[in-house]
Amino acid sequence: MSSGMPSNPYSIETSQQGVSGKVPNYLVQSILVTLCCCIPFGIVAIVYAAQVNTKLAANDFVGAKNSSDQAKKWCWIGLGVGLVLNIIAIVAQVMLGVAAQQQGM
Amino acid sequence: MRSKNSKVKWVVSATVVALGIAIGLVYWFPPTEYDFYPKCILYQTTGLYCPGCGGTRAAHHMMHGRLVEACRMNIFATLFLPSLFLVLAWQKLVVDPKKSFFTLNASPRIQWSLGMAVIAFGIARNIPLPPFSWLAPH
Numbered sequence: 001m002s003s004g005m006p007s008n009p010y011s012i013e014t015s016q017q018g019v020s021g022k023v024p025n026y027l028v029q030s031i032l033v034t035l036c037c038c039i040p041f042g043i044v045a046i047v048y049a050a051q052v053n054t055k056l057a058a059n060d061f062v063g064a065k066n067s068s069d070q071a072k073k074w075c076w077i078g079l080g081v082g083l084v085l086n087i088i089a090i091v092a093q094v095m096l097g098v099a100a101q102q103q104g105m
Numbered sequence: 106m107r108s109k110n111s112k113v114k115w116v117v118s119a120t121v122v123a124l125g126i127a128i129g130l131v132y133w134f135p136p137t138e139y140d141f142y143p144k145c146i147l148y149q150t151t152g153l154y155c156p157g158c159g160g161t162r163a164a165h166h167m168m169h170g171r172l173v174e175a176c177r178m179n180i181f182a183t184l185f186l187p188s189l190f191l192v193l194a195w196q197k198l199v200v201d202p203k204k205s206f207f208t209l210n211a212s213p214r215i216q217w218s219l220g221m222a223v224i225a226f227g228i229a230r231n232i233p234l235p236p237f238s239w240l241a242p243h
Contacts, residue, residue: 035157050220053213
């Protein structure tokens, strides 16, 4: 891995092809986040994830990497917010349940 | 490298344990009869069905072999998730063991359609008219 610019155009092309295999699209993760965490952030992730391979096919490697990073970011936001909200919801439900039982007694 | 590997192993084993507990709970405690399950925030605040709505009930029915009831709760999760898992497992075990498990090898058009299908399903099941309302949990 040399750090400078490649000396001929051909090597630029090959290095980009190397990159193309390494741009994950996070589509599966985005769908799982949308289905499990039940919040709109997953949909944002899906929209970005859906762009990755289309951009790769159009040789837009920078755009593909950008969409991939965005999809990853929104997956994590969706997962994080989903977990936090669900924990809050569980705690609230347990507290409501305890309150209801005390009132009944 | 070594610390990264042990971190990955830790995350994987924690996930497997959590999944095991979740599967056990969903198998033995029907989500319609026990209310310790987290209620969907979107449904509670807006009354809208998200694409995953009914997923826990569908999983419970599926684990007991009731495919039709599972489809009535969430047809997308019931039919799509197991197929997706099989395709991913097949890719990882047969086609290319070096690729990440979650990377789906498919044409851009298929990938795009899959993503849009999830969103379209989420919209369609909220339309209160017969062909679409069958997609809502019922």
